[in-house]
Structures are given as structure tokens and as C-alpha cells.
Amino acid sequence: MPRRTRPAPTLGAVSEPTRSAEERLVNLVLSLRNTETGMSAAEIIEGVAGYAAKPASARRMLERDKEMLRDLGIELSTSGPAEEPRYRIEEGDYALAPLHLDAAQAAALDLAASAWRHGTLPATARRALTKLRAVTQRTGSGPDSQGPAPEEHAVPSLSADLAGEQIPEALVTAVDERRLVAFDYASAHSGTRRARTVEPHHLRMSEGAWYLEAVEAGRRRTFRLARIIGRVTPLGRAGAFRRSERVAPEPRSALLAIMPGRALALRLAGRSAQPSAAGHVSQVSQAAVEGRDVVAVDYTDPFSFAGALAGLGPAVIVLEPAELREAVVEHLRGAARACGGER
Template identity: 35%
Template sequence: MEPTSTRRDMPARLLRLLSLLQTRRQWPGAELAQRLGTSRRTLRRDVQRLRELDYAVDATTGTDGGYRLARGGRAVPPLLLDDEETVAAAIALATAAGSTPGIAEGATRALVKLQALLPARLRPQLDALGRAAAALPHRGAVPVDPARLALLAGCRRDTEVLAFDYRDRRGCSRRRRVEPYHLVTAQGRWYLIAYDPDRADWRIFRADRIADALPTRRGFTPRPLPAENPADLLARSLAEADYPHTAHLHVDLPADQVRSRLFHPVPGTVTPDGEHRCRARLTALGRRLAR
């Protein structure tokens, strides 16, 4: 039988265990018990209690053995957020609820739940934000299934090869197996940045064109991105892509000044043409002029 103090500390210990399991893909049992300040035997009992509460906790094999939070359980582990993270989450949910097709309804429900649990000290900040802020929907926004985004993000987190059917711009579909790296949203669309081993090159996929996505349970070693960050890689790819209509402009302003005034994040390219002039290749403007 467990000591009385151990049983008394159990609720806080279970929350701490859930929090730790979310920070790594896998924990060695000995290290996890040490972080919790408990014995390996008590750790095993706590893991079993979580399973009985429908949290999917897998035991892992190896020299020391360990545990990881797996997919499959119906219960979602609690998130332990500090004040800054809580406000950031509320802002993100409010923005998604007002401007992101496909996930707006789910974002609204999550925001209502979060607001109901907010500490009193944070309510004035969120109330002021709600009265003062509004999101402008993107006219070309494409709905995307939240479950699909969650699956893509999960494979990226677990460095797990992902398989899916992909429909290109011509409507042709084929099965792909890729190493997922990042999800980026731009111009009302979600994009998956991934490495394609079959083509030995980086590829960018629109999330709304992905279907029948499945984890393969095959891991991969992350490669360095061929850009400073994922957003730069996406911007470069979209700027260099072929479009039916493209506007080419000569502007009597420095290139940096023109880039800073562009509304869309990835409308094309701007290259210097002397100190006070530049050339702009804009796909978004080309589409509008062609209408």
C-alpha cells in the first residue's frame, strides 16, 4: 500500500506527469521518476491511473525503458500555461475564429472554454482586446480540415514520415511519402513544407489538396532547411512559381521601401534597379489586372 503522503500528493503528481510527458517525445523511466521525486513503482502506478482516465501512455522498450504520450486516447491532456502563453493562445483563437475558414467554429468553441477558465487578473486584458481588435478575412482563403492540420503537425513533431495523396494544380493525384518539417499559413492558405526523399528535394504542398494522410511509423533525421526560416522558403517558392498572369513594374522608389509597403506577404519579387529604382514582379496584381 502507498504511504498516505504519496496518495495525498497524487492529483498534483498526475498533472505534473502529464505536463512532463508533453515536453518530450519519450522519457526514460528513471529520469521521469527523478523529476517527479518519486519511485519507479509509484511512477508505474501513476501511469496506470492515467490510462484508466483514458490518456494514451505507451511504455517504451530499451536499456532503461520509459514512457511516452501516444495518439489514440480520447482524453486531451491539460495544458499548463503561464500568463503570457494564455493571452497569446486567446489572441490566436480569436484571430482564427474571425478569419480562418474551416477552423473558425472550433476556434470559437475553444475560445469560449478558455475565457471561462481565465484567472481574474487576465480578464481585463482579453476584454480590452476583444473590444478593440478585429481580423480582416482573406478573400481567397481556402477552408481546411483542422484534424488534417493536427495530423500533419503531429508527424512533424514526432519526426515521422508522412504518406498522403496529393492533387496538383492540374487535378492529377498521386501518393507521396515525405518528411514533414513545417506548417506555414499565407494568403488564406495552409502549406506543408517537407522533404521528398523520392525526388531528393524540398517540396511545398497545399494542405487543402492533401487527402488520406497517414503516419508511417518510420522516423527520419531532420535536415537543415535551405533557407533562413520556413516563411522565407515558402515566399521564395511562391515568388518563383509560374502563374497565368504576372505584372512587371518599374518603380521610382528603392526596393526596400517597396517591399515594406506590399500588403501581401508573398506577392512576388522586388529587385533593385539602381539606388532609387526597382523592378517588381507581382503575381497577385497580375491576377487582378487580368480579371
């Protein structure tokens, strides 16, 4: 008598009635790949998550799923009597050829996975992304290579909060109702905490981070939501101010000197340039730039872009504009102060 196959573990903590057809297909593939003797239709319906919720139509669902797998190029092997065949997926019929993604392809998948936070399979999407990162092409990561360090991956950091999970609900309501808000905010430059009371006009995402466009004491201000500390407290009545027109950020261009093989995301976003494009290497010694690649990169948010460049440390030197270079220096000084370093 054939050995009964233990069903494969299900994916995600989703209740039976709400399991999607996609998840049911994934569970079916996992089960049929992890059986040595195959599974009969009855065993699949009983043991694979997604079928038992609808026993009256389970057989029809299974037939549709088998056709769907064949359409996807996944062949099902059968054995046993024709009236009750046993199904399994052979490794050779399922395995793909070695997969290699370039940085642009992997970045697109990374961004898509970050947007899929409220789908049926969020945990599975993140696990798949981890595997995709593992097959992304790396350059010069060997022990004797002059390229990037092994820990620096070719995939740009695109874990953007497209679903808006970083936005406090109270702030969303205040923007909608045009109600003043109060919150504590940490300065990026000094790290000091200060209470702010502002008119919240617009929320926007820029370079992977959420920002609040507001008016404080009659002046336009921009606050990064990640630097808001604690609760956002609505104040006063609704309709307390007139919302200003949304102003599109003005595009800017930076000239960067990058160490060979480093800052792959910037290289992907930018274009090759020459120091002469800026007329001269302002306030940066020629020796410091020697041996580096000069890349021009466009950006719209000076604060966010300066923080990203500061995070790359000595791998990147800002040649132009001078205000961006100073902003990077201020980020580094703030980090040093926060860590108890020199001021």
C-alpha cells in the first residue's frame, strides 16, 4: 500500500475561506514536489491547504489547478491505476536553469515586493525576494577582487513604504481635515528633540521615504516622518487653515566621485561625467578624486539624498553642488555627535 504523504507546510497564517487561488497553487506545487510516492486526488483534497474549505467543488478546483500548472509549464507525473492516479512533480520537470538577474531587474523586483505588503502572501514575497537577491549578479566580490566588498549588494535599497505604513493615522486625518498637529521632532543635524506645532498641508514620498509638507509660524517646512518621535496630536478645529498648492520638487544634479566598484545603486541611477562638467573640482583636492569614477546623478530631495550619500561613507565624494556637500558633512557630524564622537 502506498505510503501516505505528509502534506507540505502551508504558507502564511491565512484562514481557509480566504486562501487565494495563487496560494493554493503554491501549496499544491510544494506538496507534489515533496512526495516520493505521489498523491491521489483524495489525498490532495484532504491534505493540501485550500481545497478542504470547499469540499463540494474541490474536485473541479483540482482539475483547474492541474491545467493551470500545465499552462505554466509545470508537468505532472502520474503513476498507479488510471481510475485513481497518483500525482507528483519530478525535480527535472520543475527546476529552472541557473538564474542571474542584473541590478536593474533585481531592483524592480525589490520595489514590487515592497509594494506588496497587504497582499495574501506578504511573508512569502519577502522570502522570495531574499532568494532573488542571492542570485543577483555580483561583481568583484571574491577575496582577491578589487571590486565591492562582499556585503555590498548590487541591488539598490528600494524598500519603500509604498503602502504608507509609516504614516500615523492621526496625521492622515489631520491633513484631510486641515487641522493643526503637534509632535516631537528629532533634528537630522544636531539630533536634538524639539516640539513642533504645524499646519499639515501635504504628504509625499521621495526617494523611498515619507515627508510632511507643512507650514510652521508662516514658513514652509518639510518633515521626514521617520524623525517624528512619539504620537502626533491633532489640535483645534477642522478647517483651521487653507491648504497650499502642492509644489513639485525642482530636479537637481550632483557630480560625485565614486570609488571603483562601489555605490552600485548610484551608478545605475546616474551617468558617466567628467570633473570639467562642473568647471573645476571645488574645495576638493585633486588627490582625493584621483582614481575615482565621476558620475552625475539627478535628485529632487536634498535632505534625503545627502543622508543616503553620508551612509556610503568614504566611497563617495560630492564634487558639486557645494550645498549638497555641506549637507552630507552635516549628516556625518550629526551622526558623530549622536555616537558621542567629536563635535
